[in-house]
Amino acid sequence: MLSLSLYYPMENTFYKYQGTGNDFVMIDNRNGQFPKNDTKLIAKICHRRFGVGSDGLILLENDKATDFRMVYFNADGNEGSMCGNGGRCIVAFAHFLDIIKRDTVFIAVDGLHEATIIGDVVSLKMTDVSEIKEKSSALFMNTGSPHHVQMVKELKSFDVAKEGARMRYGIYGEKGSNINFVEANAEGGFDIRTYERGVEDETLSCGTGVTAVALSMYHLGKTKNKTIAVNALGGNLEVTFEEEQGFYNNIYLKGEAKQVFKGELTW
Numbered sequence: 479m480l481s482l483s484l485y486y487p488m489e490n491t492f493y494k495y496q497g498t499g500n501d502f503v504m505i506d507n508r509n510g511q512f513p514k515n516d517t518k519l520i521a522k523i524c525h526r527r528f529g530v531g532s533d534g535l536i537l538l539e540n541d542k543a544t545d546f547r548m549v550y551f552n553a554d555g556n557e558g559s560m561c562g563n564g565g566r567c568i569v570a571f572a573h574f575l576d577i578i579k580r581d582t583v584f585i586a587v588d589g590l591h592e593a594t595i596i597g598d599v600v601s602l603k604m605t606d607v608s609e610i611k612e613k614s615s616a617l618f619m620n621t622g623s624p625h626h627v628q629m630v631k632e633l634k635s636f637d638v639a640k641e642g643a644r645m646r647y648g649i650y651g652e653k654g655s656n657i658n659f660v661e662a663n664a665e666g667g668f669d670i671r672t673y674e675r676g677v678e679d680e681t682l683s684c685g686t687g688v689t690a691v692a693l694s695m696y697h698l699g700k701t702k703n704k705t706i707a708v709n710a711l712g713g714n715l716e717v718t719f720e721e722e723q724g725f726y727n728n729i730y731l732k733g734e735a736k737q738v739f740k741g742e743l744t745w
């Protein structure tokens with residue numbers, strides 16, 4: 479029987495990164511050999527029992543106009559929309575590979591991103607947000623990925639997996655949305671838990687979701703600050719932004735991004 483590595487004569491080295499507990503298999507695909515149309519293979523690599531295990535897989539590729547290209551796949555093997563934590567992790571990976579120094583500009587599915595890395599902390603510029611839709615008890619916006627933001631009481635005991643799954647399909651149909659639940663905390667910031675589309679479960683952190691929550695809390699007048707601490711289950715992030723007449727720009731998502739191990743794919 480031929481192993482997949484013979485079908486795909488690629489460099490089998492992978493790295494694993496995590497950003498506030500949102501974890502990614504990271505592959506240097508500058509030689510273009512990774513079989514990125516093989517949805518099943520990607521889903522298998524991301525599977526926590528049959529594979530490496532991660533919330534997504536990210537390829538670092540060459541780009542003519544910027545430092546590198548980020549190609550992001552959800553754990554189900556399909557290409558996703560923008561991933562804020564993945565974006566922070568790929569900046570750490572590019573730094574590790576010596577492609578960048580402190581500052582970078584790279585391209586992702588939602589356009590150009592500027593970023594800065596200092597130690598383990600990556601600050602990533604997110605796409606501008608020009609529209610926040612108000613729903614009956616929630617807000618909806620696109621911060622690179624679609625996000626539903628809803629305030630709840632007793633977030634700690636809230637059934638995020640069940641409610642998130644119900645709302646992801648029930649309100650938004652097959653294409654769906656990521657679903658965020660948020661509660662103000664005693665430190666003047668906000669606690670967040672997110673159900674992620676494409677992972678189809680709660681993750682420990684979602685960067686575009688954290689960004690959506692910060693803008694939502696400002697939009698609703700729950701805070702007057704334009705630097706907002708948002709605590710996810712897997713760690714704390716900070717969002718800063720500027721706002722003028724409902725248009726949000728210079729949005730930055732800042733927090734830790736770390737390499738946790740290196741391995742070889744053997745199938």
Ligand SMILES: N[C@H](CCC[C@H](N)C(=O)O)C(=O)O
Nearest residue numbers: 558559561562563684685686
């Ligand atoms: N975890 C990611 C979000 C991925 C969005 C993905 N679940 C999709 O809707 O395609 C983040 O840190 O922003």
